[in-house]
Amino acid sequence: MPITAEFEYVKPKDMDEALHVFSLYREKARALAGGTDLVVHLKEGLARPDVVVDIKALPELAGLSLKGDTLRLGALVTFSDLIESPVIKSKFPLLLEAALTVASTGVRNRATLAGNICSAVPSADSAPALAVYDAEVLVRSIRGERRVPMAEWFTGPKKTALAPDELVTAVELRLPEKKHAGCYMKLSRYEGEDLAQGGVAALVFADNTYRVAVCALGPKPVRCSATEAVLNGAKLGDKALAKAKEAILREVSPISDIRSSKEYRLHMTQVMLGRALETAVARLFGKGPKYGSENIA
Amino acid sequence: MKAHRINFTLNGEKVSLEVEPNDVLLDTLRGRLGIKSPKVGCDRGDCGTCTVLMNGRTVRSCLALAVEADGADLVTLEGAGTRKWTKRLQAKFHEKNAFQCGFCAPGVILSATELLEKNPKASQHDIKEAIAGNLCRCTGYEPIVEAIAETAKGK
Numbered sequence: 001m002p003i004t005a006e007f008e009y010v011k012p013k014d015m016d017e018a019l020h021v022f023s024l025y026r027e028k029a030r031a032l033a034g035g036t037d038l039v040v041h042l043k044e045g046l047a048r049p050d051v052v053v054d055i056k057a058l059p060e061l062a063g064l065s066l067k068g069d070t071l072r073l074g075a076l077v078t079f080s081d082l083i084e085s086p087v088i089k090s091k092f093p094l095l096l097e098a099a100l101t102v103a104s105t106g107v108r109n110r111a112t113l114a115g116n117i118c119s120a121v122p123s124a125d126s127a128p129a130l131a132v133y134d135a136e137v138l139v140r141s142i143r144g145e146r147r148v149p150m151a152e153w154f155t156g157p158k159k160t161a162l163a164p165d166e167l168v169t170a171v172e173l174r175l176p177e178k179k180h181a182g183c184y185m186k187l188s189r190y191e192g193e194d195l196a197q198g199g200v201a202a203l204v205f206a207d208n209t210y211r212v213a214v215c216a217l218g219p220k221p222v223r224c225s226a227t228e229a230v231l232n233g234a235k236l237g238d239k240a241l242a243k244a245k246e247a248i249l250r251e252v253s254p255i256s257d258i259r260s261s262k263e264y265r266l267h268m269t270q271v272m273l274g275r276a277l278e279t280a281v282a283r284l285f286g287k288g289p290k291y292g293s294e295n296i297a
Numbered sequence: 298m299k300a301h302r303i304n305f306t307l308n309g310e311k312v313s314l315e316v317e318p319n320d321v322l323l324d325t326l327r328g329r330l331g332i333k334s335p336k337v338g339c340d341r342g343d344c345g346t347c348t349v350l351m352n353g354r355t356v357r358s359c360l361a362l363a364v365e366a367d368g369a370d371l372v373t374l375e376g377a378g379t380r381k382w383t384k385r386l387q388a389k390f391h392e393k394n395a396f397q398c399g400f401c402a403p404g405v406i407l408s409a410t411e412l413l414e415k416n417p418k419a420s421q422h423d424i425k426e427a428i429a430g431n432l433c434r435c436t437g438y439e440p441i442v443e444a445i446a447e448t449a450k451g452k
Binding site for chain 2: 001002003004005006007008009032035036039040042043052054056080103104105106107109110191192193
């Protein structure tokens with residue numbers, strides 16, 4: 001299907017030049033990285049930019065690096081980059097597990113993590129993992145640079161805290177100091193390529209503290225702090241789990257749509273929370289399935 | 298709109314042409330370059346029939362702008378002869394009758410090419426995962442997975 005809308009295409013090699021375009025055109029400029037969402041939106045008329053800014057020649061946006069305890073994921077880092085990175089596998093395996101659930105190889109080869117959180121669909125698979133790792137989004141404009149914590153990033157379905165003249169340059173994650181393990185549990189209609197009916201990420205620490213975040217179970221991906229508060233300090237057993245399953249129902253607000261009913265999602269929220277926490281605990285003790293393996297269900 | 302001159306390699310041959318900013322790579326390949334193996338399927342990245350190799354990696358040509366191909370090395374099934382695994386897979390698909398209508402086959406073979414180039418010892422799970430984004434409505438996938446597995450084993 002051809003794109004009927006008309007726009008100009010620029011591919012700046014210089015960051016200032018790129019930021020000037022965004023400053024000048026604002027809502028009428030759209031950043032192009034992998035294009036896996038943008039091109040669909042261009043075809044369907046959901047995006048009507050005057051100018052498409054291809055950001056793939058901006059060196060500042062490239063690369064994945066761990067310095068000290070800070071992981072920097074440049075805005076051009078694709079899901080395949082994450083999956084193939086030894087650093088992600090050894091230090092941030094929860095992110096690997098989430099990345100493996102995103103679409104399919106042909107999409108992951110182009111789709112970027114930054115693009116995923118900029119599209120900001122409620123089912124963004126990378127969002128719960130980023131939330132439990134306390135990620136921050138680095139954004140720049142000609143006005144300067146700022147950091148947005150994940151908790152403030154999503155403002156609604158397909159809406160973010162990004163201003164019209166701003167560009168995401170990177171996402172930064174802090175490696176937790178304490179011993180920990182995680183799990184991302186994604187519910188979909190079939191194995192393979194599908195959007196999440198619901199997703200739960202859990203990070204469990206050796207000192208019995210917990211982090212939980214979800215996607216596709218409300219208008220935006222969220223961290224579940226009340227559920228965490230119920231769990232914190234307790235060893236994960238039937239009692240703590242039962243309380244947590246009660247608590248999480250007050251933190252999600254799923255809808256019924258083509259992928260599942262609200263009632264099914266509410267039920268599965270509890271099931272997924274249990275399985276994610278139990279899997280994470282097992283991994284903490286060197287047991288449980290390998291990250292990203294086919295056996296988590 | 299301002300047209301852009303782009304230069305890239307297509308199946309080992311140099312190509313230079315002018316494209317509009319809103320030209321989609323898939324449409325340019327099929328409509329202007331006579332490359333018909335990538336098909337128009339869902340046209341939104343879900344079905345995998347438009348798969349091409351860009352710099353050795355599978356991409357959805359329905360989701361790439363033609364102008365983005367500037368400087369790239371593109372391979373489609375027409376260029377099977379330029380890649381070891383593609384050629385072997387193609388032969389094995391013929392031998393095993395691993396497709397029926399054939400609409401998905403070019404995409405499947407290129408996805409399998411990327412997999413085997415990265416990991417010639419791919420497991421059954423790796424194979425299924427690699428072609429998860431290539432929908433086939435005829436075969437039920439069994440002969441496809443078998444053909445890829447046998448190609449990997451050099452049978």
